[in-house]
Amino acid sequence: MLEIVGVATDVQVSYPGQSDTTYIYLPAGPDSQSRLRTLVRSAAGFSSTEKAIRSAAGELDPELTANISKLEDNLEFWRAPSRILSVLSGVLGGLALILASIGIYGMVSYSVSRRIREIGIRMALGATSANVMTLVLRQAMQPVIIGAVAGVGACAAVSGILSNLLYGISPHDPVSFICVIAFFLAVALFASYMPARRAIQVNPTVALRYE
Numbered sequence: 348m349l350e351i352v353g354v355a356t357d358v359q360v361s362y363p364g365q366s367d368t369t370y371i372y373l374p375a376g377p378d379s380q381s382r383l384r385t386l387v388r389s390a391a392g393f394s395s396t397e398k399a400i401r402s403a404a405g406e407l408d409p410e411l412t413a414n415i416s417k418l419e420d421n422l423e424f425w426r427a428p429s430r431i432l433s434v435l436s437g438v439l440g441g442l443a444l445i446l447a448s449i450g451i452y453g454m455v456s457y458s459v460s461r462r463i464r465e466i467g468i469r470m471a472l473g474a475t476s477a478n479v480m481t482l483v484l485r486q487a488m489q490p491v492i493i494g495a496v497a498g499v500g501a502c503a504a505v506s507g508i509l510s511n512l513l514y515g516i517s518p519h520d521p522v523s524f525i526c527v528i529a530f531f532l533a534v535a536l537f538a539s540y541m542p543a544r545r546a547i548q549v550n551p552t553v554a555l556r557y558e
Contacts (some may be wrong), residue, residue: 349373388418444527448534455487455538459546467544476547480540487539488532495528 355372375383389396397415404413462483469479503519 384414384416384421386418386421387415393417424467444530447531450537451491451534455491455535456542459483459487459539459542463542463546466543470547479547480543483543483546484536484539487543488535491532493541495531499528532536 359366386399387393387396387400400415401413401435404411466479467481468482470476502524
């Protein structure tokens with residue numbers, strides 16, 4: 348028979364970010380005294396706080412053992428696996444970002460460069476440079492935008508897998524998604540603008556003979 352003396356709010360006891368596990372706090376017996384620690388976080392400084400706690404414990408019971416540690420040191424032990432995984436994920440994510448950027452740049456640049464003859468025909472028929480540039484950029488960016496939206500949707504769907512490893516950050520962090528989309532769109536825009544700019548500067552007669 349146990350007497351309940353209180354109910355504590357949800358806390359992150361074992362793993363950072365996880366607070367849905369049920370715990371029961373029992374009085375510490377004599378055998379567990381040597382293993383207990385008091386975790387301290389104070390703006391006044393750890394040394395002064397430690398001395399005050401030891402003094403208060405000694406006044407209550409001179410034989411009471413007080414093991415006092417910094418809260419930050421205890422958190423580092425639990426955060427180490429997540430920190431290692433986050434570094435590895437960051438490195439792999441950076442490599443994936445570079446490879447994706449190279450792929451997008453190469454694909455868009457190649458597709459636009461293959462349209463030099465078409466651009467020459469449009470220029471010969473009276474199209475202005477602004478009209479041709481707008482058409483080329485719009486057609487080049489359309490599949491990139493569709494792919495970016497589809498990629499963000501897929502990432503949002505599977506990001507819940509990493510939710511247990513994240514604390515303080517939402518798995519659907521809007522800043523991250525927006526920055527990635529903006530980066531890929533900027534790469535695609537640059538890749539399509541440069542060959543299109545060179546193409547509209549070519550003499551239409553020369554562009555018509557381009558293969």
